[in-house]
Amino acid sequence: xxxxxxxxxxxxxxxxxxxxxxxxxxxxxxxxxxxxxxxxxxxxxxxxxxxxxxxxxxxxxxxxxxxxxxxxxxxxxxxxxxxxxxxxxxxxxxxxxxxxxxxxxxxxxxxxxxxxxxxxxxxxxxxxxxxxxxxxxxxxxxxxxxxxxxxxxxxxxxxxxxxxxxxxxxxxxxxxxxxxxxxxxxxxxxxxxxxxxxxxxxxxxxxxxxxxxxxxxxxxxxxxxxxxxxxxxxxxxxxxxxxxxxxxxxxxxxxxxxxxxxxxxxxxxxxxxxxxxxxxxxxxxxxxxxxxxxxxxxxxxxxxxxxxxxxxxxxxxxxxxxxxxxxxxxxxxxxxxxxxx
Amino acid sequence: xxxxxxxxxxxxxxxxxxxxxxxxxxxxxxxxxxxxxxxxxxxxxxxxxxxxxxxxxxxxxxxxxxxxxxxxxxxxxxxxxxxxxxxxxxxxxxxxxxxxxxxxxxxxxxxxxxxxxxxxxxxxxxxxxxxxxxxxxxxxxxxxxxxxxxxxxxxxxxxxxxxxxxxxxxxxxxxxxxxxxxxxxxxxxxxxxxxxxxxxxxxxxxxxxxxxxxxxxxxxxxxxxxxxxxxxxxxxxxxxxxxxxxxxxxxxxxxxxxxxxxxxxxxxxxxxxxxxxxxxxxxxxxxxxxxxxxxxxxxxxxxxxxxxxxxxxxxxxxxxxxxxxxxxxxxxxxxxxxxxx
DNA sequence: CGATTTCTGATTTACGTACCTCAGAAGTCG
DNA sequence: CGACTTCTGAGGTACGTAAATCAGAAATCG
Numbered sequence: 001x002x003x004x005x006x007x008x009x010x011x012x013x014x015x016x017x018x019x020x021x022x023x024x025x026x027x028x029x030x031x032x033x034x035x036x037x038x039x040x041x042x043x044x045x046x047x048x049x050x051x052x053x054x055x056x057x058x059x060x061x062x063x064x065x066x067x068x069x070x071x072x073x074x075x076x077x078x079x080x081x082x083x084x085x086x087x088x089x090x091x092x093x094x095x096x097x098x099x100x101x102x103x104x105x106x107x108x109x110x111x112x113x114x115x116x117x118x119x120x121x122x123x124x125x126x127x128x129x130x131x132x133x134x135x136x137x138x139x140x141x142x143x144x145x146x147x148x149x150x151x152x153x154x155x156x157x158x159x160x161x162x163x164x165x166x167x168x169x170x171x172x173x174x175x176x177x178x179x180x181x182x183x184x185x186x187x188x189x190x191x192x193x194x195x196x197x198x199x200x201x202x203x204x205x206x207x208x209x210x211x212x213x214x215x216x217x218x219x220x221x222x223x224x225x226x227x228x229x230x231x232x233x234x235x236x237x238x239x240x241x242x243x244x245x246x247x248x249x250x251x252x253x254x255x256x257x258x259x260x261x262x263x264x265x266x267x268x269x270x271x272x273x274x275x276x277x278x279x280x281x282x283x284x285x286x287x288x289x290x291x292x293x294x295x296x297x298x299x300x301x302x303x304x305x306x307x308x309x310x311x312x313x314x315x316x317x318x319x320x321x322x323x324x325x326x327x328x329x330x331x332x333x334x335x336x337x338x339x340x341x
Numbered sequence: 342x343x344x345x346x347x348x349x350x351x352x353x354x355x356x357x358x359x360x361x362x363x364x365x366x367x368x369x370x371x372x373x374x375x376x377x378x379x380x381x382x383x384x385x386x387x388x389x390x391x392x393x394x395x396x397x398x399x400x401x402x403x404x405x406x407x408x409x410x411x412x413x414x415x416x417x418x419x420x421x422x423x424x425x426x427x428x429x430x431x432x433x434x435x436x437x438x439x440x441x442x443x444x445x446x447x448x449x450x451x452x453x454x455x456x457x458x459x460x461x462x463x464x465x466x467x468x469x470x471x472x473x474x475x476x477x478x479x480x481x482x483x484x485x486x487x488x489x490x491x492x493x494x495x496x497x498x499x500x501x502x503x504x505x506x507x508x509x510x511x512x513x514x515x516x517x518x519x520x521x522x523x524x525x526x527x528x529x530x531x532x533x534x535x536x537x538x539x540x541x542x543x544x545x546x547x548x549x550x551x552x553x554x555x556x557x558x559x560x561x562x563x564x565x566x567x568x569x570x571x572x573x574x575x576x577x578x579x580x581x582x583x584x585x586x587x588x589x590x591x592x593x594x595x596x597x598x599x600x601x602x603x604x605x606x607x608x609x610x611x612x613x614x615x616x617x618x619x620x621x622x623x624x625x626x627x628x629x630x631x632x633x634x635x636x637x638x639x640x641x642x643x644x645x646x647x648x649x650x651x652x653x654x655x656x657x658x659x660x661x662x663x664x665x666x667x668x669x670x671x672x673x674x675x676x677x678x679x680x681x682x
Numbered sequence: 683c684g685a686t687t688t689c690t691g692a693t694t695t696a697c698g699t700a701c702c703t704c705a706g707a708a709g710t711c712g
Numbered sequence: 713c714g715a716c717t718t719c720t721g722a723g724g725t726a727c728g729t730a731a732a733t734c735a736g737a738a739a740t741c742g
Contacts, residue, residue, distance in 0.1 A: 002401075002431070004728055015691045020730065028689055030738095047431045051392035052728035055697050060343070084665075090343070090388045173679035184525030212679065304667050324425075326645050329682055334675040338514035338553065341670055345698060356721040361700065369719060371708095393698035396727050 003044040012040035023048065050319070054093060061094040063314050064116045065151075065307075066126035068103035072230055072257045073283035074303065075103075078127075078152070081307040094315070097121070104199075106131045113137040116146075123147035123314035125164070128155035130200040147317035149310045152301070153201050161317050164310040164330060166301045168201045171332045172208025172255065175278045178297055178334075179209075179251050180217035182276045188250030189221040191242045191275075195230035195256025205255035205280070220250075228258045236261025243269055254279040263289045282335055290337055300333040344385040353381035364389065391660070395434060402435040404655050405457040406492075406648075407467035409444035413571055413598040414624035415644065416444075419468075419493070422648040435656070438462070445539070447472045454478040457487075464488035464655035466505070469496035471541040488658035490651045493642070494542050502658055505651040505671060507642045509542045512673045513549025513596065516619045519638055519675075520550075520592050521558035523617045529591030530562040532583045532616075536571035536597025546596035546621070561591075569599045577602025584610055595620040604630045623676055631678055641674040 009019045014033060021029045022037040029037075040046075065082050068075060079098070086096035099115065101108040109126070110133050116124045117140065124141055128134060128150045135158045141148050142159045154163040179190065192209060194202040206225055213222055223242065228235030235258035243249055243265065252275050254262055259279045263286070266274055277295040279286055289295045309328045316323045335341075346364070350357045355378060362370045363378040370378075381387075406423050409416060420439070427437035440456065442449040450467070451474050457465045458481065465482055469475060469491045476499045482489050489501040496504075520531065533550060535543040547566055554563055564583065569576030576599035584590055584606065593616050595603055600620045604627070607615055618636040620627055630636045650669045657664045676682075 002434075002728095005730095006728085015693085016729095017691060017693085017731090021690090024730075026731095030689070033690075049396075049434065049728055050432050051434065052396050052697090053730070055390075055393050055396060055699090056728075056730040058697055058730090088665075091391055093343075093390065093392065167680075170680045174677055177677050177679050181525075182522050184522075208679070302667075304665070308665075308668065324429075324645070324649075326643075327649065331672070331674060331682070332680050333672060334680075336515055336518050338518050338549070339508070339511045339673050339675075341672070346700095347698085356723095357699095358701090358722075359720060362720090365700075367701090371719060374720075390698055393727090394700070396697095396729090397699040397701080399700090399727055 002049075003046045004049075005046075007044055008037065008040045008046050011044055012036045059093065061089075061123075061315055061318055062097070062119075062121040063094070063123045063125065063311065064097045064099060064119065064121045065310075066099045066101060066109065066112045066116065066124065067151075068127050069100040070103040070230075073285070074257060074281045077283075078303040078307065081304045084304075085307050085311055089311075094311075096311075104129065104196075106133055109134055110137045113141060117141055117144060120144070121146060122318040123149065125149040125151050125310040125314060127152045128158075128200075129153070130156055147314050149313055151306060151310055152303075153199065156200075162310070162313045162328065164306045164313065164328070165201075166330050166332050168204035169208040171280070171299050172205035172210075173212045174208075174332060174334065175205070175253050175255075175297075175299060176209040176212030177216065179253055179276060179278050180213060180220065182296060183217075183220070183250055186250050186276075188248035188275070189223050189246055190251040190253065191223045191239075191246075191249060192225045193235065193238065193252065193254040193256060193262070194225055194227050195258065196227050197225065199256075202255050209253055209255070228256060228261070230257035232258045232261035232264075234258065234261065236265045239265035240268070247272070249275045251276040252278070257281065259283070259289075260285045263294055266294055282333070287340060290335060291340060293337060296336070298335040300335060301330060302333060306330055343390075344387045345390075346387075348385055349378065349381045349387050352385055353377045400434065402430075402464075402656055402659055403438070403460075403462040404435070404464045404466065404652065405438045405440060405460065405462045406651075407440045407442055407450065407453045407457065407465065409468050410441040411444040411571075414626070415598060415622045418624075419644040419648065422645045425645075426648050426652055430652075435652075437652075445470065445537075447474055450475055451478045454482060458482055458485060461485070462487060463659040464490065466490040466492050466651040466655065468493045469499075469541075470494070471497055475499075488655050490654055492647055492651055493644075494540065497541075503651070503654045503669065505647045505654065505669070506542075507671050507673050509545035510549040512621070512640050513546035513551075514553045515549075515673060515675065516546070516594050516596075516638075516640060517550040517553030518557065520594055520617060520619050521554060521561065523637060524558075524561070524591055527591050527617075529589035529616070530564050530587055531592040531594065532564045532580075532587075532590060533566045534576065534579065534593065534595040534597060534603070535566055535568050536599065537568050538566065540597075543596050550594055550596070569597060569602070571598040573599045573602035573605075575599065575602065577606045580606035581609070588613070590616045592617045593619070598622065600624070600630075601626045604635055607635055623674070628681060631676060632681060634678060637677070639676040641676060642671060643674060647671055 005019050009016045019037055022034050089096050099112050101112045106129050138148050138158045148160040149162045150160050152165045197203050226238045228238050239262050278297045280299050282298050282300040286298050290298055346360050350360045363375050430437050440453050442453045447470055479489050479499045483500045490503045491501050493506045538544050567579045569579050580603050619638045621640050623639050623641040627639050631639050
């Protein structure tokens, strides 16, 4: 049978109250007595029953998620995952509130963080914009004892406890290696695409991509990066333009969103071998394109895992327990036609 | 505030005992009354507090893990993950027992399953050997109301509730596509290696691999599969032999373990370009070989995820709740030098 | 040394649910 | 209609921990 606080009290020859004080680090226990209790805990192998403790505390974890009101598939999916988690959270004395803010709007994000601060939740998770004002607002939350976790896009130099997202430099490097090796000796230039170079994740991906291309595939000509603003129409236009200007275009790496346009442009392409294409985020469109061999590889971050990881970290932070580090590393999923889920 | 059973009782105008009878499906409630209670539950959005419920029930989940006493890195890692989970489990009223059985021994595995059956745990997880006797033993457990989950290697045709492992055919196909594309137009044959073709996962991997090679890279010559019994020395010998017999060997796909031997043989290889190499399972040896560019790609299954997934599924099964299906799909991790964790 | 403050221990209540007992109400049957 | 069964309500205890209250012990101070 698992030992309880009563067993500890009996074994240490003290009262329940004293055990409680030791367990919860409250004052009013002589060092000698404290040691007796700690010895008993050690001897009996006592571990606190979190369920009972939370029940007694009447604790409800309250977390706020701040998400950009962006309508691309990935963000829609992310929001859906937060909703799903909120529903499951009810069962486990956890309440998740969501705030939507305009995308790429520093002022709005800071305002949302300040609003969250006033509600005094146990933790806040948000998709960061990498700006000093945002960093300041996040650090203010941390000072208030509110745990802060960044989601999908990180905030450099801040004191946030965790970043629930992928290593975008590694993702870009991976894309570079795969594209370079898939191309082999096939001649022709490569087109890098981004949503915007103002966003940290896109910038980092292209950075990693560029580094690998320069280092491992130096002979390959890399065209200047084009920015499609994560917009399908604009992205499609850019691809059509590139195909026209470079009939021998050998590869495309799309680090941002708006891939529906890219795929449409590829389908409209006439004869000749199509370029090798690597994109990010598994959505309805990219999944279909991959299975129909219109593109070659999709790098993906699992929004569900990111949300669940953020919650686990916030919860662990709230009750000062440890997390399984390996479980919280968000992996770069690499999907080929062959391992589509 | 979250509604409690008391609120439901008040709202439905019945007593607490009646609400309890409805919630726990006990007899002694008229259909009319039952409906009133259910309406109140619906109206107030009541969700049972699992922590309090488990506390009241004094429930302790008991699970048994049956693991092969195999000393390769992957299995060592798997055992370590189970131990770690057991330790964390203490906190959450869950007890994990472990049984070690000789590897590849059907009789021993069946005996272990029968031993587990006698202990009447809530669930059993085990690394299956795909044999009729094992299937029968597993189904017997299921009939006793003990949830059964297969781990790493599946059991065909059984009634197990879940398989916590990767899709090995897809893994093999992925390896095929990567190897074929990495090779490009480079001439030379490819050597497939396995631990043993008697094991289902290895067989399936080679099956997927062979299918893709035949379909997408028909011109490529595939040598006959060699079996290294997951033994480094034997595997090394096979590779040396192949390198001698085929100086133009272009690629190696190792679907099993014992990759230390493979790596040693590659390092001993003289001049000339080394073959493109894809192996399974990220271990100390394969990680180092990958980062030193002795091999090109590692396909991996995350043992920690598999163990945690198995536990989540067993627990959900034990209290009749649902799991997040997407969370329980074990992914095929693809590691290049660039995205090593 | 007595008064005060600081520690320490014992006891009790509460958290939300499960489950038990018992009494009495409502319904069913002959 | 009475005897019977089936429902239902009231009330209690239990689970393991948290936290409050109060009383008594020890230490500190003037």
